[in-house]
Amino acid sequence: MEKQEAELIFIPFPIPGHLLATIELVKLILTHGRRRIHTITILHWGLPIFPPSDKDASLQTLAKTESRIRIVTLPELQNPPPMEFFLKAPEYYILEFVKKMVPSVRDAVSTVLSSSRDGSDTARVAGETPSRQIGIRPELRRRGEYCSWIRHLCSYDTWVDMTGRFHEAKGILVNSSKSIEPNAFSYFESIPVYDYPPVYPVGPILYSNDRSILDPLERDRVMTWLDEQPESSVVFLCFGSLMNLPATQIKEIAQALEIVGCKFLWSIRTDPKDYSSLSEILPDGFLNRVSGLGFVCGWAPQVEILAHKAIGGFLSHCGWNSILESLRFGVPIATWPMFAEQQLNAFTMVKELGLALEMRLDYLLADGEIVKADEIARAVRSLMEGEDVPRRILKEIAGAAKAAVMDGGSSFVAIDRFIDKVVVSAMDCSKSR
Numbered sequence: 001m002e003k004q005e006a007e008l009i010f011i012p013f014p015i016p017g018h019l020l021a022t023i024e025l026v027k028l029i030l031t032h033g034r035r036r037i038h039t040i041t042i043l044h045w046g047l048p049i050f051p052p053s054d055k056d057a058s059l060q061t062l063a064k065t066e067s068r069i070r071i072v073t074l075p076e077l078q079n080p081p082p083m084e085f086f087l088k089a090p091e092y093y094i095l096e097f098v099k100k101m102v103p104s105v106r107d108a109v110s111t112v113l114s115s116s117r118d119g120s121d122t123a124r125v126a127g128e129t130p131s132r133q134i135g136i137r138p139e140l141r142r143r144g145e146y147c148s149w150i151r152h153l154c155s156y157d158t159w160v161d162m163t164g165r166f167h168e169a170k171g172i173l174v175n176s177s178k179s180i181e182p183n184a185f186s187y188f189e190s191i192p193v194y195d196y197p198p199v200y201p202v203g204p205i206l207y208s209n210d211r212s213i214l215d216p217l218e219r220d221r222v223m224t225w226l227d228e229q230p231e232s233s234v235v236f237l238c239f240g241s242l243m244n245l246p247a248t249q250i251k252e253i254a255q256a257l258e259i260v261g262c263k264f265l266w267s268i269r270t271d272p273k274d275y276s277s278l279s280e281i282l283p284d285g286f287l288n289r290v291s292g293l294g295f296v297c298g299w300a301p302q303v304e305i306l307a308h309k310a311i312g313g314f315l316s317h318c319g320w321n322s323i324l325e326s327l328r329f330g331v332p333i334a335t336w337p338m339f340a341e342q343q344l345n346a347f348t349m350v351k352e353l354g355l356a357l358e359m360r361l362d363y364l365l366a367d368g369e370i371v372k373a374d375e376i377a378r379a380v381r382s383l384m385e386g387e388d389v390p391r392r393i394l395k396e397i398a399g400a401a402k403a404a405v406m407d408g409g410s411s412f413v414a415i416d417r418f419i420d421k422v423v424v425s426a427m428d429c430s431k432s433r
Contacts, residue, residue, distance in 0.1 A: 005038035008424045009109060010044065013094075015050050016241040017321045020207035021175060028205065030068055033419045038068065041112050045074040045101060047094070050242065060120035072112070074104045090339060095161060098300055102188055119242030140360040167196055171422040175203040175320065178410050181353070198421065200414040202323040204401050206303055218297060218338050222265070223296045225306065229263055232312035235384055236305055236331075238267040239317040243338055247281050248370050254286050256376035262384050263293055265311075267300040315359070315376075318345040330389060330398035332357065333384040355390060355397070357383055 012022035026040050027251070062070060081248045088095035110332055166172060178185045188199040226234065237253065239245065245253075250268065257264050268278060278296055281289055287296065287320045302322070305311060305330045324347055326333050333356040335346035343364070349356035359379035363369065371405055383389065404411040 005036060006124070007038055007112065008040045008423065009112060010042045011105060012044070014044065014046050017319055021321060024205045024207055025175075025202070026069060026171070028202070028415055029419065030066065032415045033423065036419060036423065039070065040068060041070050041072055043072050043074055043105060043108050045104070046076065047097060048077075048080055049093075051303075072108050074101065074108060077104075085292060088242070092180060101140050131334075142417060152356050169197045171197050171418055172199045173418060174199055174201050175205050175324065177201050177401055177404040179397055179404055180324075181348075183352075198417075200418045201404075202411050202414050202418070205327050206325055206328060206406065208319075215299075218299070219301050222295065222297055222300055223308070226265065226305065226308045226310045229310040231309045234263045234265050234310045235313045235315060235380055236265050236267075236311050236314045238300065238302060239269070239320070239336070239338060240319045240322065241269060243269065243317060243365070245365075246370070250281050251283050252370060252373045253376055254283050255292070255373035256380060257294060258286070258289065259373060259377040260380045260384075261293070262380065263310075264290075264295070264380075265300070265305065266294065266296045267298070267302070268296060269299060313380070313389075315380060315383065316341040317371075318344055318349065318356075323349060324401075325395055327355070327394070328401045330391070330394040332383055332389045332394060334359045334379045336360050336371070336379075339364055354396060357386070 010022055012024060013016050022042065030037060030040060030231050077097065079100065081093050081096040081100070083093075085096065115308065133138065146323045176184075180203075183189050185199065188196070237257075245268075253266070257266070261319075268281070278298070282296070290296075301323055306325050308313065311329075311331055313334065314322075314326050314331045315336060318333070318340060323333065333349060335350055335356050336359050337343045337346040343362055346356070346358075346361045350358045350361060357376070357379065360371070363371070405410050406412060
């Protein structure tokens with residue numbers, strides 16, 4: 001009897017960190033399910049607040065190099081939510097945008113199903129539930145039980161709206177590992193399967209091909225400079241692919257680095273439309289004064305940098321990809337969250353796990369506060385010189401995180417379990433109908 005193969009559909013959030021993680025997850029699932037998965041379709045869509053990036057091109061490159069992957073670009077939304085929604089509550093804007101995209105997603109899924117090899121309904125679409133009105137889980141109904149460090153109720157309510165739908169899923173893939181968040185995964189394992197879908201820790205999933213989206217000359221300049229630095233001597237500063245810090249804040253960071261006087265690598269990912277050279281947004285004479293001490297660049301190969309022996313600390317916005325990358329290579333973090341779930345990530349790292357140093361936990365870029373140079377300098381000095389940095393524990397976690405994704409590791413096994421329990425069982429249900 002011929003063995004049936006599954007067709008999977010991914011709908012990634014269209015910003016760089018999510019797209020890159022999706023690329024790696026797709027490759028992992030294809031590797032694990034090589035005889036059980038026929039095709040993976042990625043539905044790609046755009047948000048007007050985020051212009052197309054080099055990561056979008058990475059999706060097309062992936063499709064060209066892997067015959068089992070196809071990219072379907074959804075039509076542009078003609079009536080997006082008002083931009084003022086995003087400025088006041090980004091999470092609310094995004095959820096409203098996603099709701100408006102449901103008809104396009106439904107049409108694309110129908111097209112994929114109708115063009116499958118046998119025309120049968122052999123697919124189950126994870127996250128299709130926004131097309132239905134679903135109730136909130138009882139433990140999430142009481143708004144007063146939110147944590148005090150999630151300050152904005154509008155954004156909080158949006159997260160409740162989204163997470164309240166999780167129980168409709170057949171399984172939840174989480175880009176983390178038991179070694180990183182043991183208590184969280186132990187809790188989910190204790191929940192009866194009929195009350196909540198199984199949670200599969202499949203991380204840390206790191207994007208391994210930064211070189212394909214970087215200027216090779218710029219990448220070589222950065223890595224050559226790092227090669228010349230002593231071990232654990234350099235602090236890396238990077239605040240994500242979406243953060244355009246105001247010029248006044250950039251100047252405070254520059255002043256802080258001069259105060260501390262340690263070696264640094266600073267990736268300033270400011271929109272190139274705002275300047276023609278980095279010297280325009282830095283204090284007068286800064287690049288000359290720190291020549292030999294620091295290196296300032298635009299986009300940088302973050303995974304490759306954090307893996308380098310010269311890196312001794314990371315001042316980060318606490319995006320989840322950045323946290324995973326730092327943990328994977330045992331690099332200490334000082335927390336400076338900017339928006340979205342980054343405050344929650346920072347709190348988890350500092351207060352719950354004890355794996356990061358606190359600079360800020362509740363900072364929001366949209367509030368307009370400029371963090372002063374003295375505060376930044378104290379955080380960098382503590383990160384690079386302080387005795388409270390949990391370097392030994394971080395090295396242990398780095399080893400465990402590496403082992404988790406190797407053959408036989410907990411995350412490696414979790415991907416196989418996901419394919420067996422979710423993908424294969426969904427196909428069996430389809431055949432029995």
